Amino acid sequence: MSAVVEQSRARPDGTTTPIFEARDVHVHFESRGRRGKRKLVRALDGVDLVWNRGEVLGIVGESGCGKSTIGRALLGLQPPTSGEISFEGTPLAQTDLRDLRRRVQMVFQDPYQSLSPRQTVGSLVQEPLAIHEIGTKGIERIQRGVNALEAAGLQPAERFWERYPHELSGGQRQRVVIASAMVLEPEGLVCDEPVSALDVSVRAQVLQVLMELKQTRDLALIFITHDIGLAWALCDRIVVMYLGRVVESGTTEEVIANPQHPYTRSLLSVVPTPFPRKDLKRVILEGELPDASRIPPGCRFHPRCPAVMQRCSSDDPRDLLHVPGEATHGAACWLIEDAAG
Amino acid sequence: MTATTPATATRATGDVLLNVEGLAVAYRDAAGNEIRLVDDVSFSLRRGEALGLAGESGCGKTTTALSILGLLPTNLYRAAGTITLNSERGIMHIDRRTDRGLRDLRWKNVSIVFQGAMNALDPVMRVSKQIGEALRLHEPGIDDAGVKGRIDELFEYVGINPNRASQYPHEFSGGMRQRVMIALALACGPELIIGDEPTTALDVMMQAQILELLEELRKEFGLAMILITHDLSVLAETCDRVAIMYGGQIAEVGSVDTLYSSPQHPYTHRLLGAFPAVGGPRELAPPIPGVPPDPAALPPGCRFEPRCHKAQDRCAQEQLALAWMDEGHGARCLFAPWPEGELPTIGSPEGAA
Numbered sequence: 292m293s294a295v296v297e298q299s300r301a302r303p304d305g306t307t308t309p310i311f312e313a314r315d316v317h318v319h320f321e322s323r324g325r326r327g328k329r330k331l332v333r334a335l336d337g338v339d340l341v342w343n344r345g346e347v348l349g350i351v352g353e354s355g356c357g358k359s360t361i362g363r364a365l366l367g368l369q370p371p372t373s374g375e376i377s378f379e380g381t382p383l384a385q386t387d388l389r390d391l392r393r394r395v396q397m398v399f400q401d402p403y404q405s406l407s408p409r410q411t412v413g414s415l416v417q418e419p420l421a422i423h424e425i426g427t428k429g430i431e432r433i434q435r436g437v438n439a440l441e442a443a444g445l446q447p448a449e450r451f452w453e454r455y456p457h458e459l460s461g462g463q464r465q466r467v468v469i470a471s472a473m474v475l476e477p478e479g480l481v482c483d484e485p486v487s488a489l490d491v492s493v494r495a496q497v498l499q500v501l502m503e504l505k506q507t508r509d510l511a512l513i514f515i516t517h518d519i520g521l522a523w524a525l526c527d528r529i530v531v532m533y534l535g536r537v538v539e540s541g542t543t544e545e546v547i548a549n550p551q552h553p554y555t556r557s558l559l560s561v562v563p564t565p566f567p568r569k570d571l572k573r574v575i576l577e578g579e580l581p582d583a584s585r586i587p588p589g590c591r592f593h594p595r596c597p598a599v600m601q602r603c604s605s606d607d608p609r610d611l612l613h614v615p616g617e618a619t620h621g622a623a624c625w626l627i628e629d630a631a632g
Numbered sequence: 633m634t635a636t637t638p639a640t641a642t643r644a645t646g647d648v649l650l651n652v653e654g655l656a657v658a659y660r661d662a663a664g665n666e667i668r669l670v671d672d673v674s675f676s677l678r679r680g681e682a683l684g685l686a687g688e689s690g691c692g693k694t695t696t697a698l699s700i701l702g703l704l705p706t707n708l709y710r711a712a713g714t715i716t717l718n719s720e721r722g723i724m725h726i727d728r729r730t731d732r733g734l735r736d737l738r739w740k741n742v743s744i745v746f747q748g749a750m751n752a753l754d755p756v757m758r759v760s761k762q763i764g765e766a767l768r769l770h771e772p773g774i775d776d777a778g779v780k781g782r783i784d785e786l787f788e789y790v791g792i793n794p795n796r797a798s799q800y801p802h803e804f805s806g807g808m809r810q811r812v813m814i815a816l817a818l819a820c821g822p823e824l825i826i827g828d829e830p831t832t833a834l835d836v837m838m839q840a841q842i843l844e845l846l847e848e849l850r851k852e853f854g855l856a857m858i859l860i861t862h863d864l865s866v867l868a869e870t871c872d873r874v875a876i877m878y879g880g881q882i883a884e885v886g887s888v889d890t891l892y893s894s895p896q897h898p899y900t901h902r903l904l905g906a907f908p909a910v911g912g913p914r915e916l917a918p919p920i921p922g923v924p925p926d927p928a929a930l931p932p933g934c935r936f937e938p939r940c941h942k943a944q945d946r947c948a949q950e951q952l953a954l955a956w957m958d959e960g961h962g963a964r965c966l967f968a969p970w971p972e973g974e975l976p977t978i979g980s981p982e983g984a985a
Contacts, residue, residue: 353835460923490688491862495906495919502916517836520865524908524916547910561840563865564909565892575840579805 308380310395310479310511311365313340316374318360318535322584330584334360335371336535336591337609344478347505347512349526349543351519351558355580357535358515362481365513366397393423396472400484402464406456413452416440416471423475439474440467442507444500462493466500473504479511480504487518498525519562523547528619531555534591535583540611541620551614551622553598590625598626648718649823649856650677650700655713657695657704666711667928670695671880672953673713679823682850682857684867684888686903687877688924693860696877697826700858701742702726702734717741719823740770743817745810747829752813753801759812760797763819770820786815789852790845807838811845818849824856832861843870865907868892873960876900879925879935882954886961896957896968898942934965942967 318335335357342348342365350358363369365376367388376383378391399405406415416436426432440448443466456464465485472480482501486494502525504510516522522529523543530540531552539552550556557574576595581587587594593603602625611621612628657670670692677683685693698704700715715726719741729737746752754762763786764779774782784794790811801809810830817825827846831839847870850857859871867874868888875885876899884897895901905917922939931937937947947966956962957970 353837462923491864491903491906492688492920493923495902495916496921498916499919519836520908520910523910523912524914543914558836559910562836562910563839563843563863563869565865565868565904565907566909566912573840575844576837579807579838580835 309341309343310379311340311342312377312380313338313361313365314375314377315339316361316364316376317372318357318364318369319372324584332582332584333535333586334583335364336583336586337374338532338535338537339611340365340530340537342479342511342513343528345509345511346528347514347526349522349529350513350515350532351517351522351529352532353517353558353580355534355583356532357583358532359483360535361532362397362483362513362515366395366481367391368397389423393419393425393475394477395479395481396475396477398465398468398472398480398482398485400488402461402468402488403456405468406464408456410455411452412440412445412454412456412459412467415456415467416474419471419475425475435474436470439470442473442500442504443467443470444496445470460493461489462497465489465493465497469497469500469504473508476508477510479513481513481515483515484517485514486521487516519547519559520564531558534581534586536591536623537611538592538624539622541614541617545614545617545620549614549617549620551620551627552592552624553596553626554592555622557597590623600625600629647679648676649679649681651714651716651718652676652696652700653714653716655696655699655715656711657692657699657708658711659707659709661928665928668711669708669880669927670699673877673880673882674954675875675882675885677824677856677858680850680854680856681873682859682871684871684874685858685860685877686862686864686867686874687883688862690924690927691877692880693877694828697744697828697858697860700726700824700826701738701744702729702731703738703744717824736770739766739817739822740820741822742824742826743820743822744826744828745813745817745830747832753809753816755801758798758800759804759816763797763816766816766819782819783815786818789818789849790815806834807841810834810838810842814842814845814849818853821853822855824858825850826858826860828860829862830859831866832863839866846870863907864892864904865909876903879930880927881935881964882962883936883965884963885954890961896961896963897936897965898940898967899936900963902941 316335316338320332320334321329322332324330338361340361352358360369364371367383378386413436416439417432420426420432420435426435437448440451445451445463445466486497489497505512514522514526526543529543529546530537533554539546539555550559557576560573561575574597578595589604589606590608593599608623608625611623614620614622614627653674655670655673656668658666658668661667673696685696687693699710710727717724717726724737760783763783767774767779767782783797787794787797792808792811804812831842834842849855859867861867871888873887874891875882877883878899884891884900895904902920920939925931925935933948933950934952937943952964952966954962954964957968
């Protein structure tokens with residue numbers, strides 16, 4: 292029997308407490324389907340996740356897999372139905388959410404929607420300081436705001452200070468969002484598809500800003516993305532989600548060079564890249580991601596799985612099974628136990 | 633000004649379906665000046681070939697495609713150039729056609745698949761009726777049974793159960809709607825399909841399904857395709873040739889293999905860097921600073937010069953025509969490795985018209 296995988300890097304000696312740790316987190320919604328029939332949507336259905344200090348973690352998967360919901364749940368924006376999330380070792384329920392939100396910030400995909408259209412850039416970037424009562428009103432907050440804008444690549448800051456969001460380009464707006472998050476000097480930034488709404492050259496500029504901040508401030512980042520090329524280039528560790536569950540996790544090299552879950556393999560094989568991989572056979576899955584209100588029994592991936600076995604339709608691979616020979620690599624698939632056992 | 637080098641010879645040879653020569657599209661500003669959004673664009677397309685048009689928003693890729701369909705917005709006009717379709721029904725000079733002539737050509741010879749199928753389909757009309765309309769317009773003799781038979785057949789091709797033909801667009805998921813759009817595009821048996829970011833709004837798996845479908849249909853019907861996208865990785869897997877557009881012009885054009893493995897224009901080079909290849913170097917390539925030029929205030933020399941990491945004084949003064957290095961590979965850059973003794977054709981700023 293394979294061992295169950297722990298995702299944390301420094302667990303055995305206990306030197307590092309992860310920023311966040313999620314254990315068996317469920318987020319269920321009740322929604323009304325056709326003809327008013329009630330149904331239970333299981334957006335997260337038993338997620339285990341660890342986000343370490345200073346780490347760039349990629350959460351990848353198709354839309355509807357729960358990758359945005361887990362981001363929101365970590366920040367207390369979406370209370371879990373069951374399971375436990377802890378922030379620096381303390382359960383969220385006992386954490387001062389105000390303090391948490393100062394220390395971990397979120398950047399959303401659409402910079403149009405995350406900025407108030409009636410505030411100037413200068414006022415937007417100082418607002419988090421006022422909310423968290425940091426510094427004194429006036430010169431001190433202005434100075435911090437200017438620094439944050441310039442660190443996000445809006446130089447000189449005076450040129451943007453009096454402008455409104457509609458006067459900025461998409462890339463500049465996303466930089467204002469990043470500056471407003473960074474002005475609080477957080478330890479972690481959860482980025483939900485931070486560049487997918489941006490144009491090609493702007494996208495690279497914004498990514499560079501984020502990676503510079505990571506290096507100069509020892510910032511931990513979560514990239515929620517469907518872009519595997521991006522995850523490959525930027526992330527230390529990757530978790531792959533499918534229908535509300537983590538199905539594979541490991542270092543970026545482990546997951547991408549040696550994908551174990553048939554879903555990860557398929558996902559990797561269909562992601563277009565400028566230099567198509569010859570070693571992966573293209574496996575395009577049929578149909579669409581099933582509705583989260585009708586999660587298949589057994590392994591949730593079995594109806595679409597190209598390597599489905601008999602037990603898969605009844606046995607749910609609840610935990611990540613350790614991939615033999617690799618340190619932190621695990622996948623929720625019975626194939627691994629077969630190989631190991 | 634167009635290249636005097638053997639451009640026509642080194643571009644698509646063989647059975648040429650579409651030829652765009654020196655195309656310029658412009659609007660008039662408040663003062664009556666002609667502002668060109670597309671300028672000096674020339675390319676051709678063989679029957680059954682797939683060409684990718686790539687570049688940032690505003691580079692002119694969609695405007696170029698809309699000219700081919702005669703679907704330019706009313707404030708834009710074709711300021712120069714010719715567009716010729718070498719159809720099986722005869723040679724069609726698209727640039728000389730009237731509105732009526734263009735209507736006759738659309739869907740029948742050239743069709744388009746847009747990014748948001750929800751906007752392209754009428755939300756209050758059953759999809760069968762929308763496809764039926766296109767069929768009846770182009771095949772006046774067709775009867776109800778003929779329409780139904782044809783729709784069933786189209787739905788089979790694109791992988792939708794024909795029973796769903798009587799549904800409304802909102803009853804389909806994003807991927808399925810894009811399939812309906814493709815069925816509509818195929819309805820009248822076109823020779824050329826233009827895909828304007830057809831998979832941009834879709835998820836990876838759905839994107840793969842749609843791209844695979846387009847590829848199969850293209851092979852089956854010998855269709856030529858122009859695929860417009862900003863995503864260079866999508867083009868790598870679907871197109872034979874790629875043209876990179878910048879500031880309304882083609883900056884570089886070549887076969888996918890050549891262009892991706894040895895890009896010669898600094899813009900192409902940096903653009904490719906924005907798409908990290910899985911398994912490639914685990915770092916970000918340096919981004920391109922700044923923003924694309926305003927068509928109303930273009931740089932006097934090379935349009936990419938203000939953002940170019942290789943730019944020299946000369947680049948700010950001279951305009952280059954697209955010139956050819958070797959078979960089918962052309963670039964608009966002074967520093968490309970030109971065959972010995974052959975400098976690229978250079979135009980002065982005044983001679984640009």
